[in-house]
Amino acid sequence: MARFLHKLLDRYLERYLRAHPQQLQPIERLERPPARLLVISSTALGDTLLSTPAIKSLRKSFPEARITFLVHRNVAPLFAGFPYVDETVLYHGGYRRFFSTVAELRRQQPEAALIFHGNGPQDIALAVLSGARFILKHPTASPQRIYLSHQFMPKRQHTIEDRLDLVRLLGGTVIDPTMEIPPLRDGNRDAAVLAGLGGAGKIVGFQVGASHPYNMWPIDNFGRLAEKILAADPEVTIVVTGVDRERPLGEKLVHACGNRVLNCCGRYGIADLPYLIRRFSLLVTGDTGPMHLAIALGVPTLSLFSAANHLGTGPYQDPTLHRVIQKDGSFVHRLPKKQRDDSAMRLISVEEVFAAYEACLHH
Template identity: 35%
Template sequence: MRINFYEIFVNLLIKNKKPARKLKQLPIDEIENILVYSNTAIGDTLFNTPVLKALKEKYPLKKVIIILNPINYILFKNNPYIDEIILYDGKWKSFFSTLSQLKKIGRIDLTLILHSNEPQATPLALLSNSKYILKIPNKSKFSIYHNNDEIGPYHDRHGIFDRIRVLEYLNIKDVNPRMELYIEKENNDEIEDFFLKNNINKDKDFLIGFQIGASTISRMWFEERWIELGKKLLNSGKDVKIIITGSPSENKLTTKVFNSLNDERVFNLAGKFNLISAAALIGMLDVFITPDTGPLHIAASLKVPTVTLFAAAKWYVSNPCFDQDIHLYVQKDRTCEPCVGKNCKFQECMLQISADEVFDKVCTLSKLK
């Protein structure tokens, strides 16, 4: 077993910290600075955007500082409900340098741990001397340091609603769960320039996005099915053009589908643009077909209709919980019990999803039939 000396040292530092006083409401008049932890994946950070908006709209004079992941912070730097950004990758090696940045803030009245990694997040909040700390869900050994009671996650509702619950302690209710993403004009211009040079007319063509990759194998559909679906769409008799999206690391995967379709109406743009311009690209699509992964939430934030493929995960936990008439899904049951999740090597459950099913969902959104 590997010994983590960072963790041992941090545990010693917080050993004498007193358990937090449990409160039903925080004294909001005492709070000027609010530090928000949201430094994990793209989707999880987008899930937190309704909280940021509600917080700033209710208390516009409070300063909101957010801790973001260096990998994806560029997506959120233009959010008008954020006053200051601190970057932290959630790893032990960056723990003390991040702590140093937090101490430079001065007084931290309230920390909201919306989505971050333990065992780093709560110790970081404690050592930065935050007066109040809220976290939901928080069923762990660290819950004694949170000012809210120990609360588990919702298992039958979208993940956004777990994040929104923390606002009840600040007398904020009836929060709109809509996610938001703010794209700069220069990023939209970059995509429009690419479209012009490649004979893509977003007014005339019907642009269908293929997000082939996902964070885990268990969520990914099979390449052969993407190819079958692509052929059906291209043969639909409409002005269809297929835009394959993805990160640079997914290019090998997308290239196989692109080469197999072998059609001038298909564009493999995986890794072509930086993250914020790739989001702008997704925002210009007519329909986005995707597994349960970050780009799904980008599309939903930009009001792009989606068809999402679920088997290992449940649709009601992460498929958009707003604009549901334009966010369709295909849900299949797990074929393996217990599901090994991130350790899956062959996603048998995703074989249940046929190209015909997905094609029909796209037709519902696009009136291809």
């Protein structure tokens, strides 16, 4: 079905551009900074957070521009009141409400669209159908790259820099590479999170799940790490974070370690999550959205990388706060995505994670 819908979209775009032959322009024809900008970062939590430096840099470089932010509806509550955008439009995923989303974007009349992260082929199509004359996206193999105003060459650099390159090409000169979320000012949310923690003082967070199995450290390893941490420090409480489907993983840790482990998987919505994570002394995590959220909040992290490379998606700010364990698990990418398991993450031992944990405490 998806392939059929993609073909329909291709045909629709072809007809649309035949009717609007002068719309799309190469970036060389940009004569002045655009007054109205569309920024697209319409996927999951982590990638949206990785887009915030570019969005901040757009606002700081072009303070008079009107910026519209296309963000996934599941992530949008975290960005309520985000001070760097003027308007937020919700993306509902795939082709859900596709044409109503197009209508909302067209009402914003963007001159330029910057795709920081989006699922194809919908992302470039939405940018085209928004009416934007200039469309930028970091290096992509998408067949729809023919609609882009510039073809970026791949670079060996952090994802944040890939997105900042779009801002630079547009003429942006005030570059801020730090991630940020709106200020945490909801006292009711904060009080609810504190109540849920039951008076726990020194908290170590465990993010046990990930968007893909090949980025997940085995739950048995988390259990053995928990035992070591709890034995070493009687004041520590471990709080397990994750979505509702990961609750059984948290229950395994509770069963193994007792009431000094709190299973918070699925307990808090995305708007509550920063109020929880900012209470952590440290977050132990794979390459996940909560890792990026902790970094944005200035919470120390111990992050585990193997299938992914931390030089591309790992901590990029406040280097003294964050410790990374990196193994070469790139072999998993030779398999089809659905066949990739946690074998790359199994290269990371419990002993080396615990040693890194102790080093974090004494830093």
